[in-house]
Amino acid sequence: MRLMSGSKEQNMINEKKDRRLALFQGAMLAVNFVAVSFICIFIYITTEQIRAHYNAREFLDGVVTIPENPQMNLIICLGLMGALVLTFAVRHFWISLSNSWTVATLLVDFLVCAAVIYQLDFNYNGLLLLAFANVIAYVRDGKSKLLFVVLAICGYLVADYNLLSIYMPLYRMADYIQYYPANAQQYLSSINSIMVSLNVILFIAYCIYVINQQRGTIEEVNQLYHELQTANEQLHEYADMSERMAQTKERNRLAREIHDTLGHTLTGIATGLDACLALMDISPEQTKKQLELLSKVSREGIKDIRRSVNELRPDSLERLSLEVAIRKMVTEMSQVSDVKIYFETDEKHLKFDEDEENAIYRVIQEGITNAVRHGKANRIWITLKKVDGEIILVIRDDGIGAKEIKSGFGTKHIKERIEMLRGTVTFDGSSGFTVTARIPIRWGETYD
């Protein structure tokens, strides 16, 4: 509930902001409209005055050049400014306007501004500020924003009367102002420069407003980030706590397990042995029976312990026998990677210590992964043999191999695992890639 009312509030603030932004843009558009109209109408009226008073030739002596047709100039400029008003209206009243359409209208704006500036022979380039202001407000995408900014800056640099008048004849507002008597000239020049300044001032105010607004947003983001970090820390604490709780739970289970199985059995055996001690002299027959029973109990105890330990093992591998696990992995890998994997072993009874089984399983897994990922192999052959009390594991593939064996190609893990079992491992990347591992197996006591 609190969250919803919050976002509603936010929306209202945003709307208010947007309205103020639109007001700024509208004001800039109005100022530019007035400025452009002023120049066009002024030139048109002055031209008519000059013609009416037959001062044309004298006037021409004092000018750089003249517009091609002042009346047409006026019509074209007003038409183009109308187009700017239209795109402005489209952006503000067409609510469902997509982003690309907004960018399109901004592009139109740029072209229209360029056309007006060209039509006015670069006497007024304040329109670029208007176009630029819109870009600041609307374009969020970094790349297009950069493009527009570059366009605007280049435009502003190039569209300078004093620069361009070196290369081509351009008419000057000042020439037309000079036609009037001195005091009128002052008024006209002031009006002209006031409009130019007003536009610049509005632009600066607008920029400050936008920057302020963006700073507000940044602060908001910072605050949210801070909150997020606090929440994250809390989560970490929760995670630690639940881990500790899981450990405690596990310990409790282990204790219970030991108590239930080993404790029970050992207690039984101890009691049985006590009974045997007492019986031994009286009835060796009975004692033998009792010992047989104890032997049975202890075997069952071992079974129980195996079962418990099995349950404690995390990996699925461990619930299956090594061979089954390997075959299962090979099948799965073949299915997911389009690689043909052949596994063969001459050992009928693959049963080793847990760490040895683990190492063999992991090395095979790593080997297949390497062959597929780095070797781009199509076929992989895996053999597991017992020679002179050692297990020899060979993983060979037909991939691209490697001229130099670099550590970090997954070979490091293999090496570490094998060395932990005091085994040795060699790699050969000359034709495909071959991993050969020798592991001295502790063929000691098995549980059976």
Place this chain on the structure above:
Amino acid sequence: MILKSDPMGDRQMKKRTALAATAAAAFLGVGLAVYTGNMRREIVLEFGMFTGSNWDVANANSFVIIDKAIELFEEEHPGVRIHYYSGVRKDDYSEWFSRKLLAGEEPDVFMVLGTDFNQFSSMGVMKDLGTLMDQDENFEPGRYFDSAFRTGQYSGRQYALPYEVVPTLMFVNKSLLTKEGIAMPDEDWTWDDLYEICRKVTKDVDGDGLLDQFGTYNYDWLDAAYANDAEIFETDGDECYFANDRVVEAVKFIGQIDDLYRGQNVTQEDFNAGDVALMPLTFAEYRTYKTYPYKIKRYTNFQWDCITMPAGSHGENLSQVDTLLMGISANTRYEELAWEFLKLLTYNEEIQMEIFRSSQGASVLKAVTESEEMESIVQEDMEEGDTVISGKLLGQVIEDGRIKPQFKKYEQAMSLADSEISNILENDRTVDSSLKILQRTVNSFLQQ
């Protein structure tokens, strides 16, 4: 069986073909209608010209040549009409044209006065003819007199083509020379010859203590400078060379002649009365006053003729050549047609020959001015005894003639220099140092 065409498919084919044919016919019909509609819409090419002569002589036939050209052009280009405003006097033409220019209503093809050409070219209102000339395979600039052709250039670009050209010649009062026992000067006479004539002719005939017979009227420093091969301005008008030896010589030479007149002013009345031996005169004036009806108005009480200008110590028998230019508006909608019409007026030999028939200047085409036909046309209007200036000599005077440099401040710089030099001569100031000061003054004006 398979080869036999399927009747259903056949029918469908026919239907489709019919449909396509109908569509094509409709398309063609619409196209034709649009085309003929366009054909019927008449293209009006505006031509701007002034009434009367460019050379300030009476000219009753100013429309004859233009009307003939228009007739020829409209015959060759059906659907195109050429419209011109009649009744704009030369004095009003500049203002009239400027007013049209300000409103963007300037004619497509127009005459441009020498005093306007630089200003209009710099404003970019005249079309750069470079591409049009290059694209036109039938156009060979070498057929124009070089001096006349170069008059249409501004900052190294061709903005106008010459239409009519007028060189300056030296008017010689043959009666006076005969009376004083002086032979008619040769075509390659020099300053020394001129000075000799002046010295012999200048005298007080009636013995009232005042001079009443003079050597020259209106022969000024610029005429002398041109004949002394002096360069007065740099081509693009950034610098002037008034302190140059050749200019100094020319000014000094005029000073020497002035000294002969003992400070007395020679007037047009003296000349009209037949008391002046020599006067620079344009070819247009020569033709006007040599022929009926104007010859009975002026210079009737003595025999006269024209020869080349006297050569200075470093120069040749050269004089200033004035050219009436025509250009195309930079904003014309019918570039090709305007070019064709401009070419017809300035490049067509038939039209150019009309200049000798109906105007007072000379053709800008070498082949026309140097032709025998021209001589016989000019001879027609003259009295039996009068000699005609030969086409070859006229051609040479024009081809080698000096033209006004084309840059924007020329007229103002020249009037500044003119008044200062007459000041120097009137007050007998030191020519060398005064011209150095003048050069500095004019240079600073040019570089403003």
